[in-house]
Amino acid sequence: MGLFSGKKGLVLGVANDRSIAWVIARTIMDEGGFCGFTHLPDRPDDEKQRNRRRVSLCLEGYDQARFLVPLNVQSDEDIARVMAHTRAEFGQIDFLLHSIAYADREDLGRPTVETSREGFKLAMDISAYSLIAVAKAARDLMSPRSAIATMSYFGGEKCVPGYNVMGICKAALEASVRYLAFDLGPQGVRVNALSAGPLKTLAGSAAGVNEMLKLYEHMAPMGRNITHEEVGRTGAFLLSDLSDGITGEVLHVDGGYHMMGSPGRLLDQLKQA
Ligand SMILES: NC(=O)c1ccc[n+]([C@@H]2O[C@H](COP(=O)([O-])OP(=O)(O)OC[C@H]3O[C@@H](n4cnc5c(N)ncnc54)[C@H](O)[C@@H]3O)[C@@H](O)[C@H]2O)c1
Numbered sequence: 187m188g189l190f191s192g193k194k195g196l197v198l199g200v201a202n203d204r205s206i207a208w209v210i211a212r213t214i215m216d217e218g219g220f221c222g223f224t225h226l227p228d229r230p231d232d233e234k235q236r237n238r239r240r241v242s243l244c245l246e247g248y249d250q251a252r253f254l255v256p257l258n259v260q261s262d263e264d265i266a267r268v269m270a271h272t273r274a275e276f277g278q279i280d281f282l283l284h285s286i287a288y289a290d291r292e293d294l295g296r297p298t299v300e301t302s303r304e305g306f307k308l309a310m311d312i313s314a315y316s317l318i319a320v321a322k323a324a325r326d327l328m329s330p331r332s333a334i335a336t337m338s339y340f341g342g343e344k345c346v347p348g349y350n351v352m353g354i355c356k357a358a359l360e361a362s363v364r365y366l367a368f369d370l371g372p373q374g375v376r377v378n379a380l381s382a383g384p385l386k387t388l389a390g391s392a393a394g395v396n397e398m399l400k401l402y403e404h405m406a407p408m409g410r411n412i413t414h415e416e417v418g419r420t421g422a423f424l425l426s427d428l429s430d431g432i433t434g435e436v437l438h439v440d441g442g443y444h445m446m447g448s449p450g451r452l453l454d455q456l457k458q459a
């Protein structure tokens with residue numbers, strides 16, 4: 187019997203096999219769970235349907251991957267359609283993973299003080315509000331012992347230069363986790379965030395993780411970066427019954443980086459220089 191035997195859920199945010207959502211989903215399916223997936227809709231002129239294709243390639247060989255439907259979280263109609271599809275396939279669900287973020291590259295690259303109004307709204311809509319929109323649409327589908335998890339980053343708690351507008355989105359996302367946890371608690375639905383250290387993914391590269399990897403290696407108490415698999419396991423934990431007393435939490439999977447009050451072992455190197 188796997189940890190997710192007989193459990194069913196929805197996974198939002200797989201773009202390719204490096205996506206955090208994919209490693210979490212893979213861990214869940216390896217433990218016996220069934221997943222429904224969404225992909226970013228393809229542009230009508232993209233005959234090759236590249237977005238859909240990249241996600242389908244991940245799902246190949248996984249019997250437990252039950253469906254793949256398009257979803258743009260900016261559209262309430264899309265969200266409603268995905269929930270109707272999920273109800274038809276699964277009835278109730280036991281877990282929902284939200285692993286979605288987007289900001290215009292120009293806004294991400296600018297100092298926060300120069301963030302455009304439109305760029306701010308777009309980033310907040312896709313990266314923060316979408317969790318509320320999805321939780322609202324899914325609440326009638328969630329079983330009385332179920333969990334929602336979303337993905338965050340330390341730049342929502344402290345100023346991480348370069349993370350800019352996305353840091354503000356993550357702060358809003360983490361606050362949304364707490365308020366949603368309160369609202370949905372009586373229904374038996376837990377809501378948590380996993381705050382991951384930097385990982386090479388599509389979104390991660392846009393947010394400048396490559397430069398952060400060396401820093402984490404030197405500053406994190408564990409003296410190394412985290413792996414996709416570690417995030418996969420903790421994501422699965424938060425979505426499983428093993429975490430059944432935890433809600434409204436932001437759990438860090440960052441080798442301990444967030445709790446340091448100094449640059450740690452980097453100081454030794456500075457002393458030697
Ligand atoms: N990679 C990292 O270092 C890191 C660290 C901490 C947190 N995170 C967070 O993890 C989450 C997943 O990112 P990732 O690193 O796996 O990158 P990713 O690019 O693989 O995933 C981002 C996903 O968001 C989806 N998305 C963007 N706009 C959308 C929209 N309008 N509608 C529906 N889906 C949309 C993309 O299709 C993609 O699947 C994000 O919230 C990201 O901020 C990433």
